[in-house]
Amino acid sequence: MSRYLITGATTAIGEALIRALLSCGDTESILAVGAEQVRRATVEIDGRVRYVRTDLTRERNLRQLLFGPAREHGVEVVIEMASHRGRSATGPRAHALNVLETRAMLRLSEEHPTIRRFVYRSYGEVYDVSNSLPSLIDEAHPLDLRPSAPQWVRDRVEADLGVCTRFGMSDLSIAVLRAAECLAPRSGSQLYDYLGSEVCFRPLGFDPVINLISGEDLGRALALAACSKAQGIFTIPGATTLPLSEIVRRTGRTSVPVPGPLMTPLYRLRRAALGTDFDYAINRGRLHFGGILDGTRARTILGYAPDVSVTFSLE
Amino acid sequence: MLRALLSRELRDRADRIADAAPDGYDCFGGHPRGVEMALALTRPLYDAWFRVDSQGSEHLPAHGAAVIAANHSGTLPFDAMMLHADVVRRSSPPRSPRTVMDRFVPALPFYGTLVARGGGINGTRRNVEHVLESGHLLVVFPEGTKGIGKPFRDRYRLQAWRVGHVELAMRYRVPVIPTAIVGPEEQMPALFELHHVHPFGAPYLPIPLTPIPLPVRYHIRYGAPMALHEDYDGDPRDPEILQDAALRVKARVQALIDEGLAARRGVFR
Numbered sequence: 197m198s199r200y201l202i203t204g205a206t207t208a209i210g211e212a213l214i215r216a217l218l219s220c221g222d223t224e225s226i227l228a229v230g231a232e233q234v235r236r237a238t239v240e241i242d243g244r245v246r247y248v249r250t251d252l253t254r255e256r257n258l259r260q261l262l263f264g265p266a267r268e269h270g271v272e273v274v275i276e277m278a279s280h281r282g283r284s285a286t287g288p289r290a291h292a293l294n295v296l297e298t299r300a301m302l303r304l305s306e307e308h309p310t311i312r313r314f315v316y317r318s319y320g321e322v323y324d325v326s327n328s329l330p331s332l333i334d335e336a337h338p339l340d341l342r343p344s345a346p347q348w349v350r351d352r353v354e355a356d357l358g359v360c361t362r363f364g365m366s367d368l369s370i371a372v373l374r375a376a377e378c379l380a381p382r383s384g385s386q387l388y389d390y391l392g393s394e395v396c397f398r399p400l401g402f403d404p405v406i407n408l409i410s411g412e413d414l415g416r417a418l419a420l421a422a423c424s425k426a427q428g429i430f431t432i433p434g435a436t437t438l439p440l441s442e443i444v445r446r447t448g449r450t451s452v453p454v455p456g457p458l459m460t461p462l463y464r465l466r467r468a469a470l471g472t473d474f475d476y477a478i479n480r481g482r483l484h485f486g487g488i489l490d491g492t493r494a495r496t497i498l499g500y501a502p503d504v505s506v507t508f509s510l511e
Numbered sequence: 512m513l514r515a516l517l518s519r520e521l522r523d524r525a526d527r528i529a530d531a532a533p534d535g536y537d538c539f540g541g542h543p544r545g546v547e548m549a550l551a552l553t554r555p556l557y558d559a560w561f562r563v564d565s566q567g568s569e570h571l572p573a574h575g576a577a578v579i580a581a582n583h584s585g586t587l588p589f590d591a592m593m594l595h596a597d598v599v600r601r602s603s604p605p606r607s608p609r610t611v612m613d614r615f616v617p618a619l620p621f622y623g624t625l626v627a628r629g630g631g632i633n634g635t636r637r638n639v640e641h642v643l644e645s646g647h648l649l650v651v652f653p654e655g656t657k658g659i660g661k662p663f664r665d666r667y668r669l670q671a672w673r674v675g676h677v678e679l680a681m682r683y684r685v686p687v688i689p690t691a692i693v694g695p696e697e698q699m700p701a702l703f704e705l706h707h708v709h710p711f712g713a714p715y716l717p718i719p720l721t722p723i724p725l726p727v728r729y730h731i732r733y734g735a736p737m738a739l740h741e742d743y744d745g746d747p748r749d750p751e752i753l754q755d756a757a758l759r760v761k762a763r764v765q766a767l768i769d770e771g772l773a774a775r776r777g778v779f780r
Contacts, residue, residue: 327617327712330637332538337637401620405540437536456620485617488538490641 204277212415281384404486409434545628585695
């Protein structure tokens with residue numbers, strides 16, 4: 197399979213994925229889709245890439261995209277990455293992109309004459325993390341299904357499960373990649389925003405190890421999944437595993453331990469005052485107990501092994 | 512700084528463990544320098560306070576996975592710390608075991624992180640499976656909190672013995688090393704337990720007779736490895752097989768305890 201459609205293509209991960217696909221010899225064409233007004237040259241880095249700007253929250257646009265340019269290109273693989281990345285994007289409009297668009301994209305892909313494979317980029321943050329659960333998170337690990345979870349988490353879990361429900365029921369071959377956190381701008385990384393402050397508070401008495409994936413590795417994992425026929429869920433770890441205090445130090449920030457109960461008000465205050473994105477409620481489990489994704493299945497079936505360490509420089 | 516607390520031999524052991532683990536932090540938060548720190552922090556207890564006497568360390572495998580199944584006692588888990596330190600000190604080449612801890616331990620501020628750095632792991636099934644898949648030594652206490660919290664009158668009488676460790680040993684075809692720790696039963700007898708108090712998720716709050724452990728002498732005895740996977744032909748998930756295999760391990764640990772009790776010259780010697 198060598199003709200691809202990528203949504204969310206204007207992000208750092210989208211760019212890494214396009215580069216990874218182009219480095220595969222048999223890639224014929226890539227239809228890169230985004231909502232942003234960008235200079236075409238930044239996405240169309242090769243004659244085989246074409247950028248399409250459209251608002252995917254409207255099903256009419258989605259239908260037009262799939263049965264217009266996608267059919268013309270004979271797209272065989274859809275790599276779905278479109279979502280609101282910021283925690284502050286809430287309400288029905290955010291839900292429309294995060295969940296409803298994914299569901300509609302999958303349904304229309306099933307009806308499509310040329311699409312054979314659907315790869316969904318999900319997040320390691322969909323997993324529940326607590327002291328009573330394994331530190332090593334594999335595909336069967338419980339998901340964070342708390343009703344009180346922020347919409348940022350609930351939407352991701354719902355979209356992920358929405359795709360997973362089609363396993364074995366769809367004519368498409370479907371893969372869901374739950375990836376470790378990618379410390380990159382515009383990638384939805386809560387940690388990236390957390391590290392944006394000169395002073396980073398962390399829970400007193402806890403210093404969990406956190407696994408991070410580089411954009412290159414995530415792009416490569418998605419490309420491997422796109423080129424494969426393997427179905428199912430794959431957890432995708434990165435090459436960098438470090439304690440939180442060390443991540444803060446390497447980013448050139450100052451780590452200040454504070455009692456756990458103070459974390460929520462401190463970060464709520466920061467969000468209100470500075471309009472930042474980091475939400476302690478999303479990250480409470482991780483900032484206490486860590487949780488590392490187990491890449492055994494991705495390694496044995498997709499041939500993916502993390503290779504590129506994360507660089508700790510914030511834009 | 513803590514490295515200065517180690518003897519040259521222990522520093523050398525810690526360095527050899529670090530050389531064998533070039534990847535740094537593992538998925539449980541363990542780190543070779545954390546093992547070094549654990550050795551340094553436990554050294555005064557190991558050498559001076561509990562004066563640990565260790566026998567049978569030739570049974571610890573030089574490589575490959577194994578399950579070290581030991582009795583658990585003493586109100587607070589000094590026995591786990593001493594056993595962990597003993598395996599690091601006595602194994603040849605030096606190996607850092609992964610010691611299973613109760614699920615509430617990671618929720619303890621400072622202590623949970625310290626234990627994880629030294630090689631402690633949260634006792635969930637996936638975690639222990641990964642330890643054996645990776646070829647590490649796994650230390651388990653099949654009595655769990657029932658063992659560490661048993662009344663003084665039941666000292667050195669093994670409590671209900673769980674079967675999970677024998678199932679894992681048979682599934683992964685690794686030996687079980689029965690291990691007895693004699694001494695901790697007398698270190699700080701529990702006066703009573705507050706079962707309605709659950710600090711940081713602990714099952715109860717023990718109130719010991721003494722505020723610090725008494726300087727009893729520890730005697731650690733490793734038994735000959737038991738290749739249970741060779742002894743049973745059936746499905747390793749069969750409850751009857753598991754129960755039988757677990758009782759054999761329990762009997763072996765009890766025999767080692769009895770030998771240790773008969774050989775010691777007193778609680779403090």
